[in-house]
Amino acid sequence: MDDGTVMRKYVAFDEAVVLNSNFASFADITIYPVPVVEQTFSIDFDLLVPLNINLNIVNNMGVVYHTKQLQFAQAGLNKYVVNLSGSWPSGLYHAIFNYPDGSSETRSFNVAQ
Numbered sequence: 001m002d003d004g005t006v007m008r009k010y011v012a013f014d015e016a017v018v019l020n021s022n023f024a025s026f027a028d029i030t031i032y033p034v035p036v037v038e039q040t041f042s043i044d045f046d047l048l049v050p051l052n053i054n055l056n057i058v059n060n061m062g063v064v065y066h067t068k069q070l071q072f073a074q075a076g077l078n079k080y081v082v083n084l085s086g087s088w089p090s091g092l093y094h095a096i097f098n099y100p101d102g103s104s105e106t107r108s109f110n111v112a113q
Contacts, residue, residue: 023099
């Protein structure tokens with residue numbers, strides 16, 4: 001306003017709002033043991049906020065070996081265990097993590113069966 005009056009507006013948010021960031025930056029992901037030699041391996045998610053993450057695991061040719069919608073209701077350390085159901089040939093695999101905002105990231109690992 002021209003008379004020097006300062007106007008302020010406060011808005012209450014029901015959920016956290018983050019500007020100039022993507023959900024992929026909210027997760028620190030570790031896959032172990034590598035190489036995978038048993039019938040299971042673990043994926044640790046250290047999350048800044050609760051998240052839903054779509055997981056797809058593909059081989060180097062793009063064949064899907066595992067898919068799962070993961071729902072983590074709490075921030076902090078979360079674990080998901082993957083069972084190698086069926087036959088996973090030895091080789092390089094890629095775990096693709098897709099987040100609700102459209103961001104994604106990939107971790108690669110070896111299976112030595």
